[in-house]
Amino acid sequence: MLVLAAWIAVAPAWAAAEFLEPEKAFRLAVQEQGAGQVQLQWTIAPGYYLYRNRIGVSGTGVGAVEKPRGEVKEDPNFGTVEVYHEAVQVGVQAGTASTLRVTWQGCADEGLCYPPVEKDIVLASTGPSAAAPSAPVPAASTTGASTAAIVAGNDADISRLLSQRSLAWTLPLFFVLGIGLAFTPCVLPMVPILSSMVVGSGATPRRGLLLSLAFVGPMAAVYAGMGVLAALAGAGLQAWMQNPWTLLSFAAVFVVLALAMFGFYELQLPAFLRDRLASKTVRGGSLTGAAAMGALSAVLVGPCMTAPLAGTLLYIAQGGSAAEGALLLLSLGLGMGVPLVVLSTWGARWLPRPGPWMDRVKAAFGFILLGIAIWMAQRVIAPQWSLLLWGCLLVALAFSLWQLARSAVAANLRPASTLVARSGAAVAGLWGAALVFGAAAGASDPSQPLRNLVAAPAASAAAAPAFETLQDPALLQARLADAAARGQPALVEFSADWCTSCKTIEREVFGDPRVGRALDGVLLLRADVTRSDVAQRAFMQRLQVMGPPTLMLYAPQGEERRDQRLVGEFGPEALLERLQTGSTGS
Incomplete structure (x- = not known):
């Protein structure tokens, strides 16, 4: 307590790093190109990045949102994410929409994470400024911050970003995944039946190859259509998928599908539909008949493949590109058709026979689906x-x-x-x-799960400081007023569930027993701004808080020492150094 009082009484020489306002860190320009096409261009300041999955566009009649692939970033808390540096251009099929609601979120490389930004864009083609449709469109901000100037993006940078991540590796991946899915118990036993439909009796290997290719092509085309639908729906799913209840619901669905892969129950078409489709043979082995049966087979095996197919469609929906969705599921369908082509051309002796090993393949997919469920749930659970x-x-x-x-x-x-x-x-x-x-x-760290068990006795003796978490700014101000009335120093940490650095600070800084001892007797308050509602944004603007993580220290008289504020990610040594500086300065 004495250390903290001495520290608060003396202003340290260190000053917090200056961060840009969100409108200056991520400058947005809007250009209308006719035929309902709108280009959203962000110019990103050096040292900042924008999250790909946090960009969302909604509005009446809004269609596909084309987002380029970003740079892969391994985040210790959120796993693998894609981000944009320098600039990014997003294409929107606005249709007849007169207003677009655009949301995005980014962070600074130094650790500061901005709250989600939401702007309403009135399109010039349908709004009051229709005389100048090519000029950047002003946006009505709902963040409470001042509206920054909107500038055009850099075409060269955008072209570079587009070329960084291509389909060169995802297409082969989905093709191999399709081959693996073809060997699940619900598909492989049907191969002989489908082969008899395609090949017929007495067909030569060359004829069998042509018929099987005619069968596989339309089957893959049906899956490509599913990819297009998933990608088109992805534009509306972007913001919806950030809701905790949505994430937990999808995780529960994946658990249900995983249990089906383990054999607890079956997900497939009713028996009378399967038998009816299987009983339709292709007379004369015609290419047209083979193509028709190929399209029907996609309907036949689709429900049985709900578990892996759902994961694939979800991946495409989050990508948001209709062309990419079509190509990826087309590759998946072609991979599923490989066993049929092999069987129809060279005979059944080249394919492994159905047996117990197929249940093991199915169980492997079950474990993968459970992993996906945990991965989705871990973003909203402790x-x-x-x-x-x-x-x-x-x-x-x-x-x-x-x-x-x-x-x-x-x-x-x-x-x-x-x-x-x-x-x-x-x-x-x-x-x-x-x-x-x-x-x-x-x-909580998977790379060091036994850290708490093997910690030194001296380190484990001190418990981590307990924070009081508040979401209402009025309650937070009331608690600060109570502390000032008692003459108690206070610490306020702005945090959010989507803040990567906040989790690191909570684990590495406040989990350090030295910090816990130094903050003994201090009122610890955590301002949770996960919702980023109007009241929270106004409160942050009034305090000049750019975003989490931000740490504010209040003197016993209730005044914040602004020059002692910590912004962005920091380690325990940095905080302890400030405490020691204040103590020796007295």
């Missing part, structure tokens, strides 16, 4: 629970691999396959157990 779920999944995977190794021994399979299964079970089991025990001990 880190300890996320760690626990990952640990349980790995333990279950270890048990499955161990059972696989036992069955391999019983079947007298090659020792190498048994060794691989047992090694995988050991690694997954040990890692999963570490995650479970780490979560029970309060850990």
Whole structure:
């Protein structure tokens, strides 16, 4: 307490880094190009980046939103994300919309994360400024901050961004994924039936190849159509997918689909529909008939493939590009058709026969779907629970691999396959157990799950400081007034669920026992601005808070020492150094 009082009484020489206002960090220009096409151009200041999945456009009649691929960024809290530096251009099919509601969010490389920005764009072609449709359109900001000047984007930078991530690796990936999906139990047993429809009796290998290609092409085209629909819907899903209830609902759906992959129940068309489709043979082996049956087969196997197909469609919907969605699912459909082409051309002896191994392939997809469910849920649940779920999944995977190794021994399979299964079970089991025990001990970092268990006794003696989390600015001001009336110093941390650096600070800075001891006797308040509503944005503007993480220190008299404010990501040593500077300065 004495250390903090001395520190608050003396202004340190250090000053917080200056950050740009969000309108200056991310300058937006809007250009209408006719035929309902609108180009949104952001010029991004050096040292800042924009999140790809946080860009959203909504409005009556708004269609596809074309967002280029961004730079891949490995985030320790949010996993793999895509970001834009310098500039980005987004195409919008506005249709007949007169107003576009555009949302975006970005961060600074130094750790500051801005709240989501939301602007209403009145289009000149339908609004009152129709005389100048090519000029940048002013936006009515709902952030409460002043409207910055809007400038045009850089075409060269945009072209470079577009070329950084291409379909060169995603198309082969989806093709291989399609081949893997073709060997699931609901698809492979149908291959002989579909082959008899396509090839017919007495067909030569060349004729079988032509017929099978005629079958696979329309089947893949149906999947491409699904990709287009998913991509078009992606424009409206961008903001919706950020809602915690939406994320948890999708995670629950993936759990249900995963249980189906484990054989608890089946998801497929009713038996009378399957039998009716399977009973229709292609007379004479015509290419037209093969093409028709190929399109029907996509309907036949589609519901049975709901689990993996749902994940693929969700990925495309988040990308938002109709052309990319079509190409990716076209590649998926072509991959699914590979076994049929092989069977129809060279005969059934080249394909593996249906058997127990197919259930293992299906179970593998089940574990993948459970992983996707945890990945979606971990963005809205506590880190300890996320760690626990990952640990349980790995333990279950270890048990499955161990059972696989036992069955391999019983079947007298090659020792190498048994060794691989047992090694995988050991690694997954040990890692999963570490995650479970780490979560029970309060850990949240998957790379160091046992850190809390092996910490030094002196370090574990001090508990992490307890914050009072508030979302209402009025309640926060009331708590600060109470502290001033008691003569108690206070600390206010602005935080949000979407703030990457906030999670790091919570774990590395406030989890440090030295910081906990130095802040003993201080009222600790956490201003949660996750919602970023009107009241919160006005409160932040009044205090000149650009965004989280921002740490404010208040003297016992209730006045903030503005020059001691911490903005952006910082470590425990930085905070302790400021405390020590204030103490020695007295």
